[in-house]
Amino acid sequence: MREFVVEADGGSRGNPGPAGYGAVVLDPATGETLTEAAEFIGFATNNVAEYRGLIAGLRAAAALDPAARVRVRMDSKLVVEQMSGRWQIKHPDMKPLAAEAATVLPRSQVTYEWIPRERNKHADRLANEAMDAGRDGRQWEPSDSTADLGAPSASEATGAPAAPPVGWSAPADLGAPATFVLLRHGETALTPEKRFSGSGGTDPELSATGREQAERAAAAFAARGTIQAVVSSPLRRCRETAQTVADRLGLPVRIEEGLRETDFGAWEGLTFGEARERYRADLDAWLASPKAAPTGGGESFATVARRVASARDRLIAGHRGTTALLVTHVTPIKTLVRLALGAPPESLFRMELSAASVSAVAYYADGNASVRLLNDTSHLR
Template sequence: MTARRLIVEADGGSRGNPGPAGYGAVVRDGDTGRIIAEAAEYLGRATNNVAEYRGLIAGLRAAHAIDPAAGVEVRMDSKLVVEQMSGRWKIKHPDMQPLAAEARTVFPPGQVGYSWIPRERNKDADRLANEAMDAGQAGRPWQPRGEPSAHPVASAAAVDEPAPALVLQAPAPQAGWAAAGDQVVATTLVLLRHGETALTPQKRFSGSTGSDPQLSEKGRWQAERAAEALAARGTVEAVVSSPMLRTRQTAEAAAVRLGLPVRIEEGLRELDFGAWEGLTFAEVQERHPEDLDAWLASTRARPTGSSESFAALSQRVGAARDRILARYAGQTVLVVSHVSPIKTLARLALGAPPDAVYRMELSAASLCAVQYYSDGNASLRLFNDTGHLR
């Protein structure tokens, strides 16, 4: 059988270079040219090149979510990214190296090709990047305008079918959180950490630029137990997942039980651990002691060779949270993610200081829950629940 052909068009921009930045990406059917997925995100302060690489990664992940066996042609108007990813130019800048490495992990070698196109032929991706920057600078989440994807696993920007009626209305907030008579809408995010991988029991760093391991046998068992518990509660109306393989496998186990599709949200991916990927804490302490000390002392410090600090992760995860809340207002949503994003969501809900993430324990396949109210308040309802695994 001939592999499906997909076309990814990606772009990124920065207003100031560095300055307020964002990316846009579309995935087209290779035969018809029809856009079947879109992705866009405001990145905060970044350079043009970082934004372009982030757009490439988002486009590749959206294509992978549609068909991981597809042949992919990437079209970009960035000569730099095309030549570097094609292997003809060396990648010398330290900010670009981990991003290029991350892009290469999405599909197996030989499955992706790169072509340069003039800017006027990259208008859709450019439009999305500018929409994301406009939205971010206005303090609101980017909202898609495209047609829905026909595939059950869509990119962060694909448009949903109309949601089913609310099965169980979330309880109202405590008295005093809104003025008398106000109509307050509650949206619940049930946060599920993925099941174990081979790296989990060894406590090795496993972020967004490493080997992207799959669930182990125990991890698959954990995912099934979590799925059973969620199905028994009967309140989940949508499933959203990080693009990493381990989270998608965990989300799919629940989605099958719940009879729901899985939506991919790029902003839920794990932190980029750079050169620490695959290492234990002791190994990092031995090889990169000064970087590790700095990282533990400040959420603005980055792991060795990483493109991202906890402060940057917080901005990314907060934007992803806002997109989910805007799309699923008043509903209960299963969000499958990783240690760092889930800890960050819990910290933000509590209004705790940034370094609180260093003082939280989160087990594999554990459940947390945060309820968000339309008056701007949030309530952490559950944290690190593993009762379903006993």
């Protein structure tokens, strides 16, 4: 019995937006490309495009040998887990596509494997070629592919990122931004009591509620299918939240020191009322000026802003054209939003950020930023 490897991918420049898929059938013994497929499919989501790529890959393999065993490799955790039967298919747009994919070949002949995005470059390139063709008002043709020539794709040749799914919508004429999805960590025992909990305190773990919130966030990100990297504050509550999401997505967690919460000095563990009762003058000064630090050697908002801005710049450089999940705290998230908006420091006191809430900021190559989302908690309901 012959064996094939099918690698498939799909993307949407906007999610939803102009979308396309790519699929390649490989000889597992030699790695030889046996056939390719790609198509611009119009306006669709990433997940729809990924399923369409899967279907095309399976059909291409079946056309070569309908009795062959097929090993499907995709970087979409959602598609792999749903087609393997481990995750339920709830979205109405996904159900008919999954059913169609299941009928191309007998289930006993097909297995599914998740692979990191960097190991799915062939199918990713084909999907981007299909989207490029659609942008030019035509459909993809085999001649568009440079695989047989061993030459780099247009994006590889220029050094520009091949526009992958970007998560929250991005204007196509500005190119694919570095999109940061900002997830506040889940609750700890201190969160419901609204106590100061920064980087100078006890470093609490997630509570049972916080762990449930992390699971709900992980499920939502898996369903959306757009997160390509996970970065976390070094503090325990963020690392636990980030790891829950990363495990669901099959991604590693990178630690970024610049995303840690403010050091609140002597106020750590206190409520606002308790801090005011004990340190009224210092607290009033802190509320009045971003340069004032909490009692006992904490960090001022100005200091935190410099630290967060440096971390932001490092992360933008490392994630151009991709969507990265940043799991962090109230002050860093508010600071990123404030800086993106060009708002004054006092705006930090005018934003609400619930535990496990999601915000999003996109950063473009021209230096501009766009706040796409703030304090979304719909995934927790």
